[in-house]
Amino acid sequence: MQQPVARRRAGQHVSKPASVEPSRLTIYDVARHAGVSTSTVSRVLAGRDTVSATTREAVLKVAQDLGYRLNTVARSLATQVSDTVAVLLPDISNPFFPSLVRALQVEAQRYGYMILLGDTAGDADTERRYLDGLLSKQVRHVFVVGLGLPRAEIEEYARAGLVFIALDRALPGGTGYLVQSDNRAGARLATRHLIDLGHRRIAHLAGPADVAVSRERRRGYLDAIREAGLAEDEQLVVESSFSEVGGANAYRHLVDRQVDYTAIFAANDLIAIGALFEAHQRGRNAPDDFSLVGFDDVSLTRYTSPQLTTVRQDVVAMARAGLQFIDPERAPSRRRTVTLPVSLEIRQSTARPTGR
Numbered sequence: 001m002q003q004p005v006a007r008r009r010a011g012q013h014v015s016k017p018a019s020v021e022p023s024r025l026t027i028y029d030v031a032r033h034a035g036v037s038t039s040t041v042s043r044v045l046a047g048r049d050t051v052s053a054t055t056r057e058a059v060l061k062v063a064q065d066l067g068y069r070l071n072t073v074a075r076s077l078a079t080q081v082s083d084t085v086a087v088l089l090p091d092i093s094n095p096f097f098p099s100l101v102r103a104l105q106v107e108a109q110r111y112g113y114m115i116l117l118g119d120t121a122g123d124a125d126t127e128r129r130y131l132d133g134l135l136s137k138q139v140r141h142v143f144v145v146g147l148g149l150p151r152a153e154i155e156e157y158a159r160a161g162l163v164f165i166a167l168d169r170a171l172p173g174g175t176g177y178l179v180q181s182d183n184r185a186g187a188r189l190a191t192r193h194l195i196d197l198g199h200r201r202i203a204h205l206a207g208p209a210d211v212a213v214s215r216e217r218r219r220g221y222l223d224a225i226r227e228a229g230l231a232e233d234e235q236l237v238v239e240s241s242f243s244e245v246g247g248a249n250a251y252r253h254l255v256d257r258q259v260d261y262t263a264i265f266a267a268n269d270l271i272a273i274g275a276l277f278e279a280h281q282r283g284r285n286a287p288d289d290f291s292l293v294g295f296d297d298v299s300l301t302r303y304t305s306p307q308l309t310t311v312r313q314d315v316v317a318m319a320r321a322g323l324q325f326i327d328p329e330r331a332p333s334r335r336r337t338v339t340l341p342v343s344l345e346i347r348q349s350t351a352r353p354t355g356r
Contacts, residue, residue, distance in 0.1 A: 026132040027160075028153065034062040038153070042135050042160035085113045085326065086134050087143040088127065092119040094242060094270065095298040096313070097145065100167065103319035104143065111323055124148040131157050141326050145169055146211070165322045169212055170337075178337045179321045183213045183295075186311040186342035187220025188227075190265050190293040193309070193344055195228045198352050199263040199291060203236040205250040205275055207267035211242075217267045217295060235259045240271050247274025255282070262290055262353040269294035269301050269310055276304060276349075287351035297345055306348030314340055 027045075031038040036059060043051050044059040051059075085108055089097045105115045116139065120126045127149050134142060141163045147154060151172035158164060164176030171178075194202050204221045207214030218237070225232055235257050240250035247270060254261070266272035272294030276286060286292040286306055294301060297312035321338045 026128045027135060028128050028132065030059065030063045030066060030068055031156075033066060034059045037159070038156040039159035039161075045136075083113055084116050084137070084139050085141045085143065086116045086118065086130070086139050088118045088120050088130055088147075089145055090120055090122040090148075091242075092117075095300055096268070096296045096315075099298065100145075100315045100318065103315040104322070107316075107319045107323045111327060113323075113326070120148075122146075122148050128153075131162060135160055135162065141165060143167055143322060144171070147171060151175070163325070165325050167318060167322060174336070176336075177322075177325045179318050179340070180213075180337070181313045181318070181340050181342050183216035183342075184220040184223070186295060186313075186344075187217040187265065187267075188224045189220075189342065189344050190295065190309075190311050191221045191224035192228075193346070193350065194263040194265065194291055194293060195224060195230070197263075197291065197350060200230055201233075201236065201259075201261045202230075202263045202265060203238070203254055203259075203261040205247060205254070205264060205266040205271045206237055206239050207242050207271070209239060214267055221265055233259070236261060240267070240274075242268050242270055244270050244274035244277070247271035247276075248278040249274075251275040251278040263292070263350070264290060265293050267295055269296045269298045269308060272308055272310070272349075273300065273304060276308070286349045288354065291350040291353075293350060301345075301347070304349075309347045309350040310345050312343045312345050314342070 027038050027041045031041045034041065036055065040051060040055065041059055041063075044056050045063075085104075087101055087104060089101070091097065101115065101117060108115050116134075118130045120130060127147055131142070135157070140161060143165045145167050146169035154164070154171055154175050155173065158175055164171055166176055166178045166180075168180055170180070191202060202221075202225070204218065206218050209215065222232065236254075236259060238250040238253045240246035247266060250271065251274070254264075264272075264275060266275060272292055276292060279285065279290070284290065292308065294308050294310035295313075297310045301308035301310050317340050321340065
């Protein structure tokens, strides 16, 4: 957890930290050393008259001492709001995200906006550099799929003028807007499909516990288990990262536990694909030896062998709903959260348990 920063009096001299290069300095660094908020620094650099002369002079002096690039930032902040919409992703290699970005790009063009894409790798410092850069270029609207920054910093960026539109994963404290699929209902739908086929021992390869969508999908899985009157067994739940490697590792852990199962619900398609591969390496195949369901409906699921049964998220609907928050005339009245329905794409990886 980030430690509180001691405030210093405005105007107190500050020397540039040797470990921070000028090119890597951010508005947050200026704010921290000046003892003010990032929104105050943003207003100062924008030349707004809502900041006292003393504070303005202090912030400019700190920025100069740190070597922060003032001129370019100040000129940019003095211009009009950009027609660019930013999209920050935690992992561009996840095939769900490129399909979402493509949908956003198509919809943004209809509104006359361009898309600026950034991959943060889930790193808080990278997020700060992107967000500071967006402020300096007057990019107002930012689509994000989760942020690693603390709630207080995210709220500071919002006060500085950024409008956050969260996709799939809510921001701490409910900052900004949220467009999400009904993850809990989707997981319940997937698990219920397996139960309807006759499966009674259903494993769940869950996503990271610190990600809200993972928790919602696990709740949906448990909802279906309880509604069917089946016994809950924690040995059937294995946590994984949202990746093929994570899925393969999770499948190995499941096998090592030596528990009986006839079906697996994976928290996303990459986990399912990794599990499918690892199972094949061990001489087990879906759906002959076990049934398998994923979540997301990424394009790869149509080309696995067998084709993967999965819960489909409508990325086009998600993009359209998100872009509505940019246009005041189209924004849903008083609504800050939009939850979209999901559907089940039944393909070749699920069947009745062998011997039934």
